[in-house]
Amino acid sequence: MGQVFSFTNIFGKLWGIDKEIRILILGLDGAGKTTILYRLQMGEVVTTKPTIGFNVETLKYKNLTLNIWDLGGQTSIRPYWRCYYSNTAAVIFVVDSTDKDRIDIASKELHTMLKEEELLDSALLVFANKQDQPGAMTAAAVSQALNLTDLKDRSWSIVASSAIKGEGLTEGLDWLMDVIKDEQL
Ligand SMILES: Nc1nc2c(ncn2[C@@H]2O[C@H](COP(=O)(O)OP(=O)(O)OP(=O)(O)O)[C@@H](O)[C@H]2O)c(=O)[nH]1
Numbered sequence: 001m002g003q004v005f006s007f008t009n010i011f012g013k014l015w016g017i018d019k020e021i022r023i024l025i026l027g028l029d030g031a032g033k034t035t036i037l038y039r040l041q042m043g044e045v046v047t048t049k050p051t052i053g054f055n056v057e058t059l060k061y062k063n064l065t066l067n068i069w070d071l072g073g074q075t076s077i078r079p080y081w082r083c084y085y086s087n088t089a090a091v092i093f094v095v096d097s098t099d100k101d102r103i104d105i106a107s108k109e110l111h112t113m114l115k116e117e118e119l120l121d122s123a124l125l126v127f128a129n130k131q132d133q134p135g136a137m138t139a140a141a142v143s144q145a146l147n148l149t150d151l152k153d154r155s156w157s158i159v160a161s162s163a164i165k166g167e168g169l170t171e172g173l174d175w176l177m178d179v180i181k182d183e184q185l
């Protein structure tokens with residue numbers, strides 16, 4: 001079956017409208033995923049509890065409609081991440097930069113996820129989160145611990161962030177939108 005080209009399809013693409021872009025927020029439990037989702041959506045710090053299942057919110061950002069899925073990161077929930085992979089334009093992987101004990105687990109989960117066929121074309125944005133905390137690893141240290149330079153054939157970036165202070169989030173999302181726009185046109 002051929003692809004269907006409709007007026008709205010083609011011109012919507014050219015003008016960057018009418019697009020719904022699916023983004024997943026993944027990472028270990030407590031990394032700050034839900035805090036980031038609502039900080040981006042409402043501009044506020046919300047009180048969170050561990051996510052069992054998911055939160056999904058729609059965000060209008062620079063002409064684009066983003067469907068952002070924030071999945072629970074607890075060990076027992078991680079096997080379900082893969083149920084959400086199809087049609088994902090980008091993954092935002094959030095790391096608690098103070099959690100040195102579990103950075104290797106975060107790295108393993110990241111690389112397992114990125115091997116999945118459905119995510120081969122997805123861009124990757126990593127937030128080295130909780131930079132407001134003393135002793136937080138720098139973005140460079142997190143990048144090294146996650147072996148990000150091993151990634152081939154993928155657009156990726158890492159940005160230092162504090163969801164509590166609202167720092168780095170817009171910078172990260174701006175980078176992601178530029179990549180997604182380039183790839184979808
Ligand atoms: N200091 C600091 N605390 C943060 C930051 N981001 C999130 N937190 C706190 O970290 C805790 C966990 O945040 P959540 O957003 O619930 O974490 P999560 O990744 O959604 O966790 P799960 O839903 O269990 O996967 C909360 O107490 C947040 O307030 C940050 O940038 N700095």
Ligand SMILES: [Mg+2]
Nearest residue numbers: 033034050051
């Ligand atoms: Mg959560």
